[in-house]
Amino acid sequence: MSAEHEDLTQILPTGVVLAATPLGNVADASPRLAHALAAADVIAAEDTRRTRALAAALGVEITGRVVSNFDHNEDARARELLDAARAGTVLVVTDAGMPLVSDPGHSIVAAAHDAGIPVSCIPGPSAVTTALALSGLSVGHFIFDGFAPRKSGARRAWLETLVHERRAVCCFESPHRIAQLLEDAADVLGVNRRAAVCRELTKTYEEVKRGTLGELAKWAADGVRGEITLVIEGGAVEQAEPEDLVGLVLDLVDGGERMKDAAKRVAKEHGVKVGDLYDAALSARE
Structure with a gap:
C-alpha cells in the first residue's frame, strides 16, 4: 500500500460521517470504521451499549463522547450534533448496516446538508445488497421498501402495488410477521412468484430459503427465527395483443402522426410485431 493510501485511511474529516457497521460478523468491520470509532469527537449511536460492545470487539478505545441517536430522539438531537459537526467529527452509526436505510440518521444528514456542513460516508455492510446478491433471483433492477406494513389491510394494499412491478422488491420483516406476509404475498401476487427469505445474514445460522411464494408460505407457517430480509422477484411482462393496442395507435394518428410511424x-x-399492429389499426380505421 502506498504512503498516500495509508494517509487516506487515517483522515477523519470535520462534519458528519456515516458509517456502516457489521450485520453480525465483527470481521466485516472495515479499518476505516475502527479508526473512526477511535478518533471521532462525537459518536451518535442508535444503541450506545451495542456501539461500545462493537468497539471492544474490535479492540478499539473510544475517546470521543457517545450519545444516543435513535428513532424517537433524533429530531431533537440534530441541533446538538450539528454544533459538534461544525467543530469536529460526528460519527453516525446504527446497530447494524448503513444509517438511514430503515435506520436512524436522516435528521442529522438532512440538517447538515441544509446548513452546508460536510457529509461523508464510510461504506460497508448492508442487509439489502447482501440479500439481493444471495437470493439467486433476477435483481438487476430492484426497489427497497423498508419494513413491510404491519397491519393486514395496509400490507395487502402495498402488495397490490407490486402485482405489475417488474423490478425485484426487497423489504425487511419481523420473524413474528413473516409467515403472514408470505401468505398474503402468495394470495395477492400469485403462488408461483419466486422469492427468497434471507435470515441471520453473516451470522452463524445464516440461511437463504428460495422458492415460490406458495412454497415459502407453507415453510414459514411453522415459525421462522432471526432478522429477516425478503426478496421477491419482479412480475413477468404481460404480452399485449395487437388488437389491444389499436386505440393507442389511432390516438397518435388523430394527433397528426402517420399510421406507419404510430404503429x-x-x-x-x-x-409486438409492427406489421400485425399496423394491419389491426388499418382494419379498425376502415
Whole structure:
C-alpha cells in the first residue's frame, strides 16, 4: 500500500460521517470504521451499549463522547450534533448496516446538508445488497421498501402495488410477521412468484430459503427465527395483443402522426410485431 493510501485511511474529516457497521460478523468491520470509532469527537449511536460492545470487539478505545441517536430522539438531537459537526467529527452509526436505510440518521444528514456542513460516508455492510446478491433471483433492477406494513389491510394494499412491478422488491420483516406476509404475498401476487427469505445474514445460522411464494408460505407457517430480509422477484411482462393496442395507435394518428410511424412506436413500446399492429389499426380505421 502506498504512503498516500495509508494517509487516506487515517483522515477523519470535520462534519458528519456515516458509517456502516457489521450485520453480525465483527470481521466485516472495515479499518476505516475502527479508526473512526477511535478518533471521532462525537459518536451518535442508535444503541450506545451495542456501539461500545462493537468497539471492544474490535479492540478499539473510544475517546470521543457517545450519545444516543435513535428513532424517537433524533429530531431533537440534530441541533446538538450539528454544533459538534461544525467543530469536529460526528460519527453516525446504527446497530447494524448503513444509517438511514430503515435506520436512524436522516435528521442529522438532512440538517447538515441544509446548513452546508460536510457529509461523508464510510461504506460497508448492508442487509439489502447482501440479500439481493444471495437470493439467486433476477435483481438487476430492484426497489427497497423498508419494513413491510404491519397491519393486514395496509400490507395487502402495498402488495397490490407490486402485482405489475417488474423490478425485484426487497423489504425487511419481523420473524413474528413473516409467515403472514408470505401468505398474503402468495394470495395477492400469485403462488408461483419466486422469492427468497434471507435470515441471520453473516451470522452463524445464516440461511437463504428460495422458492415460490406458495412454497415459502407453507415453510414459514411453522415459525421462522432471526432478522429477516425478503426478496421477491419482479412480475413477468404481460404480452399485449395487437388488437389491444389499436386505440393507442389511432390516438397518435388523430394527433397528426402517420399510421406507419404510430404503429412502429407503439409496437416497440409493447413488444409486438409492427406489421400485425399496423394491419389491426388499418382494419379498425376502415
